[in-house]
Amino acid sequence: MEETVKKGSWVQVHRVILPAGKRAPQVPEETQRVPLELWAKGFLQRDAHLGEEVTVRTVIGREITGTLVAVNPPYRHTFGAPVPELLTIGQELRELLAQPRARRGGAAGGDA
């Protein structure tokens, strides 16, 4: 089922920069235990399959090699779900504004 990814496709490659255990000495233990990884995107320079070592040309024309991990990777970030804890804040504040404000003994302080 491994389809060929055509040369010129917009793809993502992955590389391990520093393996686990070879991290900088100052990083905490949980970070030391995992590798430093890098992802980059570009145009595939030859027909290839996912998982192969390939070269891509980035949007500024640099060549980067790495393991082919995704084709035309989508943006997956969203606005998330409505947050019930936020939904009533507007109404609460409008009710607050409808209340009279504390006044200095008779002084007209402007009702801003």
Next chain:
Amino acid sequence: MAGRDISYEAVMARRSEIMKRAVGIDYSRFAQGPLAFDYERMMAEVGYSLDEIRTIQEANSVGHTPLIELKNVTAAVRRTAPAGKGARIFVKDEAANPSGSFKARRASVSVYHAQASGYKGVISATSGNYGAAVAAIAAMRRLAAIIVQEVFDSRGLGQPEIVEKGRACEAYGAEVLQLTVGPELFYVFLLLLEETGFFNASLYTPFSIAGIETLGVEVAEDMQDREGRNPDLVVITHAGGGNVTGTARGLRAAGARDAVVVGASVDLSGLHMASDVDFNRKSFTTGHTGFGVPFATWPDRADVPRNAARPLRYLHRYVTMTQGEVFYVTEMLAQLEGLERGPAGNTSLAAAVALARGMDEDQTVVVQETEYTGAGKHPTAQLTFARQNGVEVRRGDPRENVPGKRIVIPETLDQIRAQEVDLDRLRRSYIRNAIENTGLKRVDPTELQFLMDETNAPKDFVVKALTDLGVAVAG
């Protein structure tokens, strides 16, 4: 670069050589001793004049953003204040800059300088709005741009706020390199500088900081034009220190020396910035204490030898806010003022709400930035992500907030309170870092004066701090 050793150790060992070529500044020119350097001379000789910066920024349509009086927010705050209290709150709508944040001011000068110096491209290591700013200005100036970001934890789960900023960089035509958590991002950054010969569009060069000075100038001039006087208090979201430093310098340049300069950060105490586990337990990726405190107490931890952002020189007060308070005021800004803006930039707005409440109603507070909002970079996105990562979200008293564990959205506006940070503690911490990092056993009058300038503290304070550390003071 054939034959060059590109191992981590070798590249880190070449860092000053790489940096010198990539920034084009010989920082040793400004050295006055093992610790001291002539900060003002560096800013004057390396940077550009305010008039030059204005011209550079106008060429990119950067700056001259609207100053908006938040009348409904002020009115709401006054309903939580004693009679006669509740200062008027204004916001400088920096989201109106190209790329959607004040960072365009920094990028405009950096990229101009890169182009004027003959560099073919610029690189910036940033997970923040600065990446989009560099990418946008580079697009205008037809330079190549590479942005290096810390995005993912080891599960490959990306911080939504950073993923969005990466998308924005790509939208402006930049090459984006995405990394997992860790300070070794700097190693990748150095390798790229060496390989490409591009300019290091650092957040911390004199160019970058000088670019923010126009923001302080505009705040002062806008208020002088509209109100006939300077603002009483200016609140600045504080992370790496550039925003505080540049804005405060601009305020001074425009004659607003009497304005109280307040830094504000989101409290993320207890979360380790280089931790693979903590990384996605925070809902703010900038404007927080994880940068704010270390950069205030030792600025020279940045990607240049001498950081031009030196916030302790300029801060009159420093306060922290909780994540829940910032989300609350972000909602308030949208619902009462019709301004939907990104949360991180509203850290200073949350502080302004708390501080204005205790000020007289004829006084003014200026919040000096907003930032753009979008998918990933929005309260609903960030709180949804927090919940997915096991962080509890509920209404309640913000004092019950626990960074990385619980986000408490205030139940009422009057629960928003600024937590004052003891600046003297940060000053002592700065002095301790300075001594530890230089190994000085004895401080001469030049170093002493430098420490007084750096901490904005009187001589007896600095001498006492040094004596407590067992350091001799000469002269």
